[in-house]
Every structure is written in structure tokens, then in C-alpha cells.
Amino acid sequence: MVATDAVEAIAPVSFAALTDHPAVFAEALGASFARHGFAVVTDHGLAQERIDAALAAAKAFFALPEAVKRRYHVAGGAGQRGYTPFGVETAKGAADFDLKEFWHVGRELPPGHPYRSLMPDNLWPAEVEGFRASELWLFDALETLGRVLLRAIADWLRLDSGYFDDAVKMGNSVLRLLHYPPVRGSGPHLRAAPHEDINAITLLLGAEQAGLEILGRNGRWLPVNPAPGAVVVNVGDMLARLTNDVLPSTTHRVVNPVGDRRSMPRYSTPFFLHFRPDFVIQTLPACVTDRRPERYLGPITADAFLRRRLKEIGLADG
Numbered sequence: 001m002v003a004t005d006a007v008e009a010i011a012p013v014s015f016a017a018l019t020d021h022p023a024v025f026a027e028a029l030g031a032s033f034a035r036h037g038f039a040v041v042t043d044h045g046l047a048q049e050r051i052d053a054a055l056a057a058a059k060a061f062f063a064l065p066e067a068v069k070r071r072y073h074v075a076g077g078a079g080q081r082g083y084t085p086f087g088v089e090t091a092k093g094a095a096d097f098d099l100k101e102f103w104h105v106g107r108e109l110p111p112g113h114p115y116r117s118l119m120p121d122n123l124w125p126a127e128v129e130g131f132r133a134s135e136l137w138l139f140d141a142l143e144t145l146g147r148v149l150l151r152a153i154a155d156w157l158r159l160d161s162g163y164f165d166d167a168v169k170m171g172n173s174v175l176r177l178l179h180y181p182p183v184r185g186s187g188p189h190l191r192a193a194p195h196e197d198i199n200a201i202t203l204l205l206g207a208e209q210a211g212l213e214i215l216g217r218n219g220r221w222l223p224v225n226p227a228p229g230a231v232v233v234n235v236g237d238m239l240a241r242l243t244n245d246v247l248p249s250t251t252h253r254v255v256n257p258v259g260d261r262r263s264m265p266r267y268s269t270p271f272f273l274h275f276r277p278d279f280v281i282q283t284l285p286a287c288v289t290d291r292r293p294e295r296y297l298g299p300i301t302a303d304a305f306l307r308r309r310l311k312e313i314g315l316a317d318g
Helices: 022-036 048-062 066-072 131-156 163-168 237-242 259-263 302-312
Strands: 038-042 082-084 101-106 174-180 192-195 201-205 212-215 221-223 230-235 252-254 266-268 271-273
Touching (some): 022 038, 022 131, 048 101, 048 131, 048 174, 048 266, 066 082, 131 163, 131 201, 131 271, 237 302
Antiparallel strands (some): 082 101, 101 174, 174 266, 174 271, 192 252, 201 230, 201 271, 212 221, 212 252
């Protein structure tokens, strides 16, 4: 295992600065993404009591008997809605499955919407009171925050501020409720093996237990432990491809706890903000230069990109 570099750190960016100093905020956010592929945004302003309610509902679901949870597993659904059991998802290129189970909440589409064939209906556990309302609130709150952050990213890229507005409108975004159970015994499995995210950007509220690490350019693993009231935001593969890696999608993992902490579970709620399914991911011309030639072959729709990656991580059939 590569040693952890505890000296390097990701400087936090205050969301509060966006109102009075939008250019300064965009520069700080973009610089953090360009350097790390990650940013830590403080002062996001989301109501903590509602975040706590959403997390409590998730914990209540994961505490249900296994047989009950499996009623909400959709066979052939590529894990896109409802429950995905422990030991199913495997990081791209990894031999061992991750030590986690999760629940996915997606966008609620109106009847007859053209994306209904690409975005399945949500499932809602009848056993957990308030689950639907709490998780839909969190989905909407993180999507709204993500759209604002994408406007700052557009400014940093010298695009029109609203460049991403249409790209993510009705996007195939997903709120993932994650449970990493206590670690039993030893072995090659990690809570989350090294991987990159598929989507445009990911927003992660601070987890109760540490474990998130990113792979720095120096080849060392850097722990990311945001303070309460902060959100970790990272570039996904779709945005990296769009920007020709000007904004890189950085490898990250969730390591297993050690000592007494092995008996403690870990919960987190990453929000994967996606482009709309028919958005064409094609390298931005300004991101191709003599010193940075085109790194990707041709355009691809966001839906085709997603389907290909779901196969690679074991959630969809090959």
C-alpha cells in the first residue's frame, strides 16, 4: 500500500463567498478541481436537521432484516433504483467486491415523459416512515447546490455561466444512501476499492466515520475528512471527458477502519449529478491545445457512457 501523505491538504472554499465575490469563489473552486479533482465547500447552508432526518431514515432501512431489504432489490435493474445488497458492486478493474450495501433514489418523472424508458420509477420502503419525503428533499437540495456549483465551474472554464443548465436539466442523477457494515475479519476487500465516479460531479456530505482518501499526483493517498457543515465535491468521468482532463476525475477509495473502529458502521449519502441522457459528451474546443491534445475518441451520449460503465462495475449484465 502506498503511504499516506498527511502534509498536502485540500483548502476549503466557502460557499458564502459566492454572493459577494463570485469570481473569487469560481477561481478557488476551479483551482481546487484542477489540482485535486476534489474540492471541500463549507457553509453550504443546507438545513442540518433535514440532513439528519434523511440519514436517520437511511439507517432505519439498513437496520431491517435482510429478507425485508431484498424485497426492494430490482433484478436486472443495474442497481439504479431501490436496494443493492452487500457484496454486489465491484470497482472497475478490481477483483474483489466492495464491503457495502446501498439504496438509490432517482428523479421523479411525470407520466409520459420521454426519459421514462431510461429512468425507472423509484421504490419506497413501506417499513420506514418518512423515508420518501426525507430522501426526496435531500435529492432536490443537493441537485440545487450542484447546479450552482456547475455555474461556477462554467465561469472558471470561461464558458457562459449557464452552459451546464440545460446539460443537467432532467439529468439521470442519483442519490446513493450507503451503509458500510462493521468489518469482520481480514482480507482483500475494502469498503470501496479505488475508483473514479461515472457522472459529472459528486456531492458528498460529511460522513460520521472517516475513511475517504484520494490519490494525489505524488502517488500518495490523502485523507479527506470534511468538517461538519461542509460538502466534498469531486469531478466525475463525464466532466473530465468533456474538459479533456483539464478538470480531472481523481481516483479515490474508502479504506477499512482499524482497531476498535472496525466494529463501527459507516454511513454516507453521495449525490451523483448526471447530465441528461441525450447530452452529447464531446471535448470542449477550448480544452484542446498543442500542449494538451485530444485525449478521447469521439463524442458519446451520457446514457451510452453510463450503460457502459455500469457493466464495468458489475451492476449491469455484459
